[in-house]
Amino acid sequence: MIKTFVTSIALCIATAAFAQAPSEGTVATWAAKPAHTWSAQTHMMLLDATRAGKRIVAVGEHGIVLLSDDDGKTYRQARTVPVSATLSAVTFTDDRHGWIVGQWGVILATNDGGETWSKQRMDTAVDQPLFSVLFTNDHDGIAVGLWSLMLQTHDGGKTWARTTLPKPPGGGKADRNLYHVFADRQGALYVSAEQGAVLKSTDGGVNWDYLATGGKGSLWSGVAMPDGRIVVGGLLGSLFQSSDGGATWRPLKAETKSSVTSLATAGKGLIAVGLDGLVVKQREDGAPLEVAQRPDRAALTAALIDATGRPILFSNEGVLAGL
Template sequence: MLKKILMSAALSTLCATHGFAQSTGEAGAPQPVLAVQAAHAWANPTQTMLLDATHAGPSRLVAVGDHGVVILSDDEGRSWRQARQVAASSTLSAVYFADAQHGWAVGQEGVILASTDCGETWSLQRSVLTVDQPLFSVYFKDAQHGWAVGLWSLLLATDDGGHTWKPQTLPIPPGGKKADRNLFKIFAGRDGTLYIAAEQGFVLRSRDGGTTWEYRSTGNKGSLWAGTAAADGSIFVGGLLGHLYRSADGGDTWGAVDSGSSGSITGLAASGNQVLGVGLDGFMLKGADDGSKFAAHQRADRAALTAVLVPDGTSAPLLFSKDGLLKTE
């Protein structure tokens, strides 16, 4: 599993271990520890571990990573700067913006951060120290309704912009005794159907706005770390050892796609009629959204790639890794 193996095991020395009260609103709760600023730790925040990136409206890009670092770009990724204030120093695993102003980031210690000013400042909505249950992914369908997923079938939902987060109970997976599958990536299809890429080759699906969920099997037994919805409506998920799957019927059935990669897929993104992917050992993937003609290129540096993002107005993807922002080879 990506965030637990890659980030907590292979990169454990890089992960923050600072703590917070469960809510900044609790009486007597300590003040949250702010993210370390680049001037105090790094000459360039783009050279620290970055785990996810997203669009915030039509012109801003936002990336998150080690020690609560949040970086912003307003020129399609040519230059970056840190957010002015981030109320956490835990490693952030994922970030998502519902619109240009409203964004959320999640990570270690169950941290959920929120921004209402295009990512300039971030407030703490949730943090739990009593259980080691990190969050791996977050998705909002609008500025009020969102979900966050993580370790041991942790699924949280909000209908008030994250002011309150409520756990949801998932059904027992096929062949299991309890709902204990790790949930790695939540995203939506073009029709609003929700999907969660999970362990043991399962994809969870909700067709009723997250009220009920069902397991759909890809036929593989490995963990699925990434997912995206292509322009033609098809759904892609990928994970361990370069395994990639596509569904053209809303997740009812899945077909294996030859990704050309032996490195585990950590990120997928749709761009036009193409699907792009990145993975461990420096693998970069590109293929048509109909699942045909996928090809993989392995970087000479074999960098541990974590996310890929295509800025609006350009065809050149941005690559993120455990070593920060990388140039496309």
């Protein structure tokens, strides 16, 4: 999900690792090689996590894909990942079919629950990373990234086509970074973006409108809540919610300057995580925000809820115990 700041760190690490490696070639060549097996798997930088049925799938630096079949107690690496590029986001439509996106515009796919992955796309001519991916079924998917890069598929990822976005209100190029794509229960698509903007499509991604939240900073994540609310968050702890499909927005005051990197549902409630060990919880709409920070101040990048209702946290330091 996305965490441009954290992702930038990951890209720098990848470059440094390549510079120290004895192999020949370019950074792009190194990134295109199959992922290694790592000894400290759960301490690698992780940028996103999701569920494939009951299985947890987490992704991050150096092409790492971690799998857990015991609700986050233990993890192992996927058997086959064809790239060593930084992987920034993962999504599944069921317990078997999933997709990953990341550095160099890479798109990977699996049909066995994440055990093995195949490469659908990678453009090493230009490092225009993809930050987020969503499939609404096994055929229709959308991936978004740097400089308004938007790709869509209607054949499960066998082919991907660029979508040209309209110019934003006020003129200028359609070149804003697109950070996170998600959908509500009515099938509308949303993309959180730069300059406090959210893009919305009600026709499956054919046409897009810009929604102004009232914020000015980057919105790195978004989520559709079970009660119908749309919540987005990002730079300097900003959180905005809409109860009318994005027509109007109001701020949620978390009273923090730590940036929000990821949002998720927790039952009827909301959980937000971010930089400086930030964890924000809201039990239901209208309830006060409960703001806490981990003592280690880790850069948190994603959160899932385990069977007991406790958060499983992912970070630049790997998998962390819940707050």
